[in-house]
Amino acid sequence: LTFKKLKNIPIFLKKIFELIEFYFKAFIHTKKIKPKIIHCHDVNALPLCYIMKLIFKSKLIYDAHELESLRNGVGKKIGFIVFNIEKYIWNKIDLFISVSPSIIRWYLKKFGQKNNALILNIPKLETSNKVVSRVPLRRKFNLKKNEIIFVYLGVLGKGRNIETLIDSFTNYNIKYNLIFIGDGEYKKQIIEKSKIFSNIHYHEYVKHDELVPFIKDADYGLCLIENISMSDYLCLPNKLFECLNAKLPVLGSNFPELSEAIIKNDFGLVCEPKTTNIVKA
Numbered sequence: 001l002t003f004k005k006l007k008n009i010p011i012f013l014k015k016i017f018e019l020i021e022f023y024f025k026a027f028i029h030t031k032k033i034k035p036k037i038i039h040c041h042d043v044n045a046l047p048l049c050y051i052m053k054l055i056f057k058s059k060l061i062y063d064a065h066e067l068e069s070l071r072n073g074v075g076k077k078i079g080f081i082v083f084n085i086e087k088y089i090w091n092k093i094d095l096f097i098s099v100s101p102s103i104i105r106w107y108l109k110k111f112g113q114k115n116n117a118l119i120l121n122i123p124k125l126e127t128s129n130k131v132v133s134r135v136p137l138r139r140k141f142n143l144k145k146n147e148i149i150f151v152y153l154g155v156l157g158k159g160r161n162i163e164t165l166i167d168s169f170t171n172y173n174i175k176y177n178l179i180f181i182g183d184g185e186y187k188k189q190i191i192e193k194s195k196i197f198s199n200i201h202y203h204e205y206v207k208h209d210e211l212v213p214f215i216k217d218a219d220y221g222l223c224l225i226e227n228i229s230m231s232d233y234l235c236l237p238n239k240l241f242e243c244l245n246a247k248l249p250v251l252g253s254n255f256p257e258l259s260e261a262i263i264k265n266d267f268g269l270v271c272e273p274k275t276t277n278i279v280k281a
Contacts, residue, residue, distance in 0.1 A: 001018050001021050001022060001025075002021060003017040003018045003021050004018060019044065022045075023048045026045070026048060027048065027051075027052065030052050030056070034056050035052075035056060035058050036058055036059065037058060037059045037060075037061065038052055038053055038056075038058045038059070038060050038061065039061045039063060040060065040061060040062050040063060041063045041065070042063075042065070043064065043068040043069075043082055043085065043086065046062060046085060046086070046089055047085060047089070049062075050089045050092055053092060054092075059094040059095070060092060060093050060094050060095075061093070061094065061095045061096075061097060062086075062089075062093045062095070062096050062097070063097040063098075063119075064096070064097070064098045064099075064103070064107070065098075065099060066099070066103070066231040066235070067098075067103050067106060067107075067229075067230050067231035067234060068082050068086065068231075069082040069083035069086065070229050070230035070231050071229050071230075071231035071232070072158070072159040072228055072229045072231065072232055073158075073159075074229075086107075086111065087110070087111055090111040090112065090114070091112070093114060094115065095114075095115045095116070095117065096114045096115065096116040096117075097116065097117045097118075097119055098116070098118065098119075099118075099119065099120060099121055099235070099236060100118070100120075100234055100235060100236040100257045101118060101257065102234035102256050102257050103231070103234050103235075104116050104118060106230070106234065120236060120241065121236065121237060121238035121241060122238070122241040122245070123208060123209075123211070123212055123238065123241060123242055123245055124209075125245065132210045132213050132214050134206070134210065134214055136217050137149060137151075137179060137203070137214070137215070137217035137218060138217050140203070141177070141179065141201045143177060147176075147177055148175075148176040148177065148219050148220070149176070149177045149179060149217070149218040149219050149220070150169075150176055150177065150178050150179070150218065150219070150220045150221070150222055150251075151178075151179050151180075151181060151215050151218040151220070151221055151222065151243070151248070152165060152178065152179070152180045152181065152182070152222045153181050153182060153211065153215070153221070153222075153239040153242055153243070154181075154182045154237070154238075154239050155182055155183070155184045156180060156182050156183060156184030156185065156186040156187050156190065157184040157185050157186065158185070158228075159225075159226045159228045159229070159232060160184075160186075160225070160226065161224045161225065161226050161273055162180075162186040162189075162190070163186075163189075164224070164226075164273065164274065164275055164278065165178060165222065165224065165278070166178075166189075166190070166193055166200060167275050168275050168278040168279050169197075169199060169200060170193065170197045170199075170200065172275075172279045174199075174279065175199060176199065177199045177200075177201060178199060178200055178201065178222075179201040179202075179203055179218065180200075180201070180202050180203065181203045181204075181205070181206055181211075181215070182205055183204065183205045187202065190202045211242055212242055212245045212246045213246070215242070215243070215246045215248065216246045216247065216248075218246070218248055219248065219249075220248055220249055220250070220251060220268070221239070221240075221242075221243025221244075221246070221248040221249070221250045221251070221268075222250070222251055222252075223237060223239055223240045223243065223250050223251070223252035223253065223258060223262075224251065224252065224253050224271075224273040224278060225237065225252075225253045225255065225258070225273065226253075226273055227253070227255065227273070232255075233255050233256070234255070234256060234257055235255070235257065235258070236257045236258065236261060240252065240258065240261065240262075244267060249267060249268040249269075250262055250267050250268035250269075251268055251269050251270075251271065251278070251281055252268065252269075252270045253270060253271070253272075253273040254270040254271055254272055254273075255270075258270060269281050
């Protein structure tokens with residue numbers, strides 16, 4: 001998008017211009033195809049996909065990767081707009097897809113019954129046995145075979161319990177190692193902590209197709225999401241399945257879907273995602 005390259009312009013205006021440009025280019029492209037099916041992967045594109053459905057008489061699939069109106073980072077005003085966009089277009093959607101049973105139930109309860117499908121955020125199994133060229137975790141951080149490693153995977157941002165995890169592994173005489181793998185705003189803080197505490201480590205982002213075989217060197221996975229939005233509370237995140245594909249038991253938040261998956265299948269333990277509960281677990 002041309003507008004992505006613009007500088008010295010308010011972010012809000014830039015986002016509006018980007019959306020308009022995207023709508024225009026996507027419509028021109030779609031007009032050439034005249035598709036029988038439109039697969040909409042994001043609520044940002046839903047109004048455009050709805051218009052194109054009417055024009056081209058297409059089937060419309062809405063693929064909500066989260067509970068869009070109540071997800072981390074969406075304020076009340078934007079959430080209100082998103083909710084009403086989804087509500088208005090809901091009856092014109094031919095198939096609804098989402099990533100957890102609870103999120104699907106939420107949508108059906110709010111907007112009415114709909115053909116739906118559950119598609120979990122699970123990495124391909126064949127990636128589990130892929131040989132990666134990276135230095136193995138233990139060798140990279142000079143850890144012995146008998147030293148316990150917990151891994152955190154994903155975005156190092158707000159709502160991910162980063163500070164709580166650091167506190168749990170540094171202030172309670174816990175000797176286990178915690179390795180953060182990912183990128184985000186807390187990266188600098190983690191690196192600074194790793195200079196002070198020998199059991200805190202940072203590893204740069206690893207590509208999805210390399211991640212599962214790479215983390216097999218660890219002992220346990222962490223999936224301790226914060227309850228800062230309904231979408232987070234009802235989530236079944238890909239980091240859970242990445243850890244399971246690497247055969248790592250998981251310590252997860254005691255939220256409905258995570259508890260159902262972890263406890264029912266004996267994948268690990270769940271706890272309240274707060275420091276004292278994490279330390280005890």
